Amino acid sequence: MKKSYQSLEVNSIYNMKQVIHRKLSSNYLRLSLIFLLTFSTSIFAQDGDPVVGKSLFNANCIACHKLDKKMTGPALRKVESRLADSEGLDREWFYKWIKNSAGLIKSGDAYANKIYNEYNGAAMSAFPTLTNADIDNILAYTATEPTVAPPPPGPIDGGGSSTSQEGGISNKLILGALGVLFALLAGALFLVNKTLRNFADAKGVALTETKRTPIWKAFVQNQFLIFVTVIGLLLASAYFVYGFFMQVGVNQGYQPVQPIHYSHRIHAGDNGIDCKYCHSSARVSKHSGIPSLNVCMNCHKSIYEVAPKTQAEGLAEYGVDYNAEIKELYKAVGWDDAEQKYTGKSSPVKWIQIHKLPDFAYFNHSQHVVVGGIECQTCHGPIEEMEIVSQHAPLTMGWCINCHRKTDVKVKDNAYYTKIHEQLSKKYGVENLTAAQMGGLECGKCHY
Amino acid sequence: MKHLIKITIIALIAVSFTSCNNSARPNYQYMPNMxxxxxxxxxxxxxxxxxxxEAQLPVDGSIPRGYTPFEYSSDVSGYNLAKAELVSPLDSTQFDEPRAKELYTIYCGICHGNKGNGQGNLVKxxxxxxVPSYDDAGRAINVGSIYxxxxxxxxxxxSYANFLSEEERWQVVAYVMKLKGDLEK
Structure with missing residues (x-):
């Protein structure tokens, strides 16, 4: 019993969202029900406790039911009064349905069969461990009035925008102050010059304005200087021309705007989803595939909007309406969120490829990711911090070669390399072989 | 006046340089046909x-080489049938636990938790x-139902059919059963 109290306390700390110990908590519930029955006359015997009901609901029901939104199963707000009005069902029906829906369907109950067929035969799991008191509590929770949409997280939103505004204002203030200072200085110098001239006039000193040869004429007359300058100019232009030609075809920093805004920062960074979850073909193929939209829908079937805090952050810091982007995804994949089914009208998303090797260079993801065990970030940079992905590495041949020269091949626990490793390390007289020594610099490895 | 013209020209050149530097556009290619x-x-x-x-689905009814069709239907009757009779083609010696664990951590652990208790990072x-725990008595999962x-x-x-190959799926099934056993201990 003590344990169940503890577990409930822990649960209430976590917003009452995780109850694993159904049976233990139901013991507690029974006690609390007795307690209620003994000490309260105003509370009706059948009315459960919505607070306990909420934790039960979040533990058992929320995977398929939301209160105000159709999910795998129907929306449950006021389900009892609704069904009592329309179908004349009493609480006994709910007890039977929740404890063993399949049995109720088999018994030929009219509404049970109707709802079963309405949801295409998606059977509701049986919950034999829930007691009648538990079900009372859950129904009490579903009968609660919807809380008025919580006011947008004012302090976070206001705080965020006000700080950024303050930053802007203070920067402008500093710049403005500097500008005024420079204007004052210039004015002061001008005034000083004027007064000095006035003094000179008053004392009768004649200011001799010597006629000097202008500096450019002096420059033209000095042949050595011209020679040096010409050499300098030639070198500088050679430097810039060379630099220009070397960056042709190099897309480092390329950061296109994608048709649906996807934040790697949130998915890979905040939520810690593995890169290979979405880019699963990086394990097994040349390509690190762009996930098809069903991969998005694995999670976004349930996550139809982002947390208010995330939304406010997106609007304030990146100017992105994340919820609108999820709607874009639904539109592209043809998912009707209200009806919770696919419409069949989908349209491919034209993602823009960022990292692109020329056709004459061969690159294989699985060889690097699985065999080489290289982290994605080695080449793609800190993707998990990027709101909009940009190309991190230059992807030039020199860049590839450098890495092949420096990186030791992971031969440990790889039977494929055992023999060749022995031979080659004898040949080169080294302990660890780099990719280059294994033949990673041969032209034909990448160009054929 | 002359100074003003000079300054404008320099400013224009500077502007033209910066406006060419647009990170949302790819760079020039030398010989695009290569x-x-x-x-x-x-x-x-x-x-x-x-x-x-360019990417097309296989023609209806065609079976790729090395691919075994999955005979069970996607509805509840298929689920119940799989739960009743489907068994893993892998025996205990073919269970490659480190690899199965790695796959599980990538694809399942994010919701189901790395211990299978339904407390993955997205749930937390x-x-x-x-997300139910694997030892949930009401669901009583087994090899067939997991697959x-x-x-x-x-x-x-x-569906996770397109993330994992058939053999990898069975490896993950075996790992889930191991987690279930650990939870029930």
Whole structure:
């Protein structure tokens, strides 16, 4: 019993969202029900406790039911009064349905069969461990009035925008102050010059304005200087021309705007989803595939909007309406969120490829990711911090070669390399072989 | 006046340099016909097919080489049938636990938790709720039902058939059963 109290306390700390110990908590519930029955006359015997009901609901029901939104199963707000009005069902029906829906369907109950067929035969799991008191509590929770949409997280939103505004204002203030200072200085110098001239006039000193040869004429007359300058100019232009030609075809920093805004920062960074979850073909193929939209829908079937805090952050810091982007995804994949089914009208998303090797260079993801065990970030940079992905590495041949020269091949626990490793390390007289020594610099490895 | 003209010219040159530097546009290519593939690349647009993309689904009824069709239907009756009779083709010696664990951590652990108790990172952060623990008595999962759910998805969970090969799916099934056993201890 003590344990169940503890577990409930822990649960209430976590917003009452995780109850694993159904049976233990139901013991507690029974006690609390007795307690209620003994000490309260105003509370009706059948009315459960919505607070306990909420934790039960979040533990058992929320995977398929939301209160105000159709999910795998129907929306449950006021389900009892609704069904009592329309179908004349009493609480006994709910007890039977929740404890063993399949049995109720088999018994030929009219509404049970109707709802079963309405949801295409998606059977509701049986919950034999829930007691009648538990079900009372859950129904009490579903009968609660919807809380008025919580006011947008004012302090976070206001705080965020006000700080950024303050930053802007203070920067402008500093710049403005500097500008005024420079204007004052210039004015002061001008005034000083004027007064000095006035003094000179008053004392009768004649200011001799010597006629000097202008500096450019002096420059033209000095042949050595011209020679040096010409050499300098030639070198500088050679430097810039060379630099220009070397960056042709190099897309480092390329950061296109994608048709649906996807934040790697949130998915890979905040939520810690593995890169290979979405880019699963990086394990097994040349390509690190762009996930098809069903991969998005694995999670976004349930996550139809982002947390208010995330939304406010997106609007304030990146100017992105994340919820609108999820709607874009639904539109592209043809998912009707209200009806919770696919419409069949989908349209491919034209993602823009960022990292692109020329056709004459061969690159294989699985060889690097699985065999080489290289982290994605080695080449793609800190993707998990990027709101909009940009190309991190230059992807030039020199860049590839450098890495092949420096990186030791992971031969440990790889039977494929055992023999060749022995031979080659004898040949080169080294302990660890780099990719280059294994033949990673041969032209034909990448160009054929 | 002359100074003003000079300053404007310099400013214009500077502006023209910066305006060329647009990170949302790809750079110039030298000899594009060596950069762009003649053959079809993955995900390429193509007017060879009616829907305008190069990637096509296999023709209905065709079976790729080395691929075993999954005979169970996606509905509840298929699930129950799989739960009743489907067994793993892998025996205990073929269970490659480190690899199965790695796959499980990538694809399942994010919701189901690395211990299989339904407390993955997305659940902890309250993004997805109601993920059951593997030792849930009401569901009483077994090898067949795990494979069926992984193949077709169930309720809020989507299909994982295109993430993992058949053999990898069975490896993950074996690992899930191991986690279930650990939880029930």
């Amino acid at each position: 950069y762009e593939s003649v053959g079809y690349e993955a995900y390429q647009e193509s007017n060879a097919f009616a829907n305008g993309v 952060r309250e993004k997805i709720l109601g 069926h759910v992984m193949y077709y998805g169930k309720n809020s969970m989507g």
